[in-house]
Amino acid sequence: MVTDSENTLKIAQQGFEHFKHGLATGEWQEFLDMLTEDFTFWFPIGKFSGWNHGKERAKEFFQYVSAAFNQGIKLTALDRITSSQTTVVFEFRDEALLFGQPYKNRVAVFFDVRGDKICAYREYFGSDGKS
């Protein structure tokens, strides 16, 4: 029998693979396909700071990210995965050029899972974007 926790981890890991692909290439469709219609997300700063609602808004957001980092964002290390029955947290580091300037961050992203979809996403920053 597959437990809730196992399913949650499996779905979140699939989602994270698509998320990484989106960051690297700007192709977000596979990730967007995994989101529930009532998907919500939290982002710390800028135009999308605070709570955002709906899949359309998510599409706008991830396209905006890929426009800002138009040479792609490279995930350089996945430091830790913390997983419960409903939520999986990925702590990772990434590097990119942000409007042409070198950018490095340490990030914690939270995926909440419902069934075989991701219903919420929250992002937190572990650095000032320089280290």
Added chain:
Amino acid sequence: MVTDSENTLKIAQQGFEHFKHGLATGEWQEFLDMLTEDFTFWFPIGKFSGWNHGKERAKEFFQYVSAAFNQGIKLTALDRITSSQTTVVFEFRDEALLFGQPYKNRVAVFFDVRGDKICAYREYFGSDGKS
């Protein structure tokens, strides 16, 4: 039988109570007593940004936090706890005066547990300190 996960959650929750008390009052001793000698912690910005090692360094850090927020930091909401066998993540919101100016943040803190102690702490920011 108490499982690893149950123990981890219990110890982290005890630690979090002492952590909240420290934030509110500047009294950190009970929290510090729960840290392993080889405790490490990650903080995103400022004088303590990056990895820090040892209990003495932790003491310095938490005293520094309480000096900056010398009227205390009030935890206004505990939004979610995500707990695995080794790690417990607390997502919360807080409010304070930072050098006299209103400050609000959304934070994710990670406690790694070993036995009945906390062996690592990582902090991530979910806002720019204004909301």
